[in-house]
Amino acid sequence: MTVKPYKSSEGSKKTQVAGMFNNIAPKYDFLNHFLSLGIDKIWRKRAINLLKDIPNPLILDVATGTGDLAIEANKRLNCKVVGVDISTEMLKVADEKLVKRELTEVISVQEGDSENLPFENDTFDAVIVAFGVRNFENLNKGLTDMGRVLKPGGKMVVLEFSKPAYFPFKQLYLFYFLYILPWLGGLISKDKAAYTYLPESVLNFPDGKTFDSELVKAGLSPIKRYKQTMGIATIYFSEKPKQ
Template structure:
C-alpha cells in the first residue's frame, strides 16, 4: 500500500485527509495548471456518459473542491451530495457553491467511502474523480458503491491510469516523477503530496485489473473509456 507520508504512524485514510487539508488552498490552481486544464475535459466526458441515465440523486465521493459535483449540475439533478474525508477541501467547495447560489441543490459532508451512512439502494448515480486510488481498502469502498446504488444505478469512476504506448509512456513517467513533484513542492509547500500522486497511480490496479475488482463486488456491466493516450480512464459500471 502506498501512503502519502511514509514516516507517519497514522492509517492511510488519516494521512490522505491530512495531505489534502495541507494542499487545499493551492489544489485547484495546481490541479488545472499541472494537467494543462485537460482534467476539465475529462469530467465533461464523464458527465456526458451519465446523461442518458438522467440521475436525480447523485453522490460525488471524494468530492474534493467540488469540480465533479459542479459539472454534474448539467444533468439537472434534484440533489448532489459531495462527500470527502478532507474538511479543508470541502470548505473550498462550499465557497464555490455559495458563490454560485447552488446551496439548494449541492451539499457537502465529511464521510468515509468504506462506511457510508446512506441506505441500501438509495442513490441513482455515484461519481468519483481521482479518488479511488486513495481508498485504504479499494474492494470495500467499491462494495459500498454497489450497496447504496439503486438497481439500474451507475457508478462513474474517473481515475488516472498508466499509458502503455511509446513514447507517451516515457514522456508521462518523466513528467510525473520529475516535473510534477518539483512544481507541486514549490507551490503547495507539501514535500510529499505530488510525489505520492505518481506513486499511487503506479500502484493502482488500472484497466482490466480494476474492472475485475468492480465485477467482483457485484457490478455486472463495466466499460472503460481511456482518455488522452491512456493518462486517465473512465470506468462506467451499472448495478
C-alpha cells in the same frame, strides 16, 4: 503494497490522505488545472455525459474534494448532487464555491468515509468519483459500499489516473510525472510528499482490466472503459445489477 503519502508517519493511509488533502486544499484547484494543462476539465465533462440518459437523477459524488465534479454534474444534468469527503479543508473550499455560485439548494457536501458511507441502501441513481478511488485504504470496501447505496440498475462512473502504454508518449509522460510534477507541485503547495505520493499511487493502482475485476468483486457489472488522452486517465462505466 499500500502506498501512503507520508512514509515517516505511523498513521493509517486514510488518516494520512485526509491530512494531505487538508494541507494542500488552498492550492488544490490551481494545481489540478495547472499541472494537467486544464485537460482534467474535459475528462470530467466526458465522465458526466455518460449519465445523460438518466432522468432527474440523484447523484452521490464520493471523494468530492472541492466539488468540481459535483458542480459539473449539476450543470450538465440539472440534477441534485450530494458530495462526501474525508477532508474538512477541501469541503470548506467546496462550500465557498457553492455559496458563490448559488448552488446550495441543489448541491450539498458533508464529511464522510467512502468505505462507510452515511446513506441507506439503494438511495442514489448514480455514484461518481474523480481521482478518489486510488486513495481508498481498502479498495474493495469502498467500491462495495458505493454499490450498496446505488439503486438496482444504477450507474457508477469512476474517473482515475492510469498508465500510458505506448512509446514514446509513455516515456515522456513518466519523466514529467515522476520528476517535474512532484517538484512543481511540492514547490507551489509546500507539501512535496503529496505530489510524490501522486505518481507513486498511480503506478501502484490496479488500472484497466484489473480495475474492472475489482468492480466485479464488489458486485458491480463493468459496461465499458474509456481511455483519456492516450491513457493518462481512464473512465470506468459500470452498473449495479437489477434485482
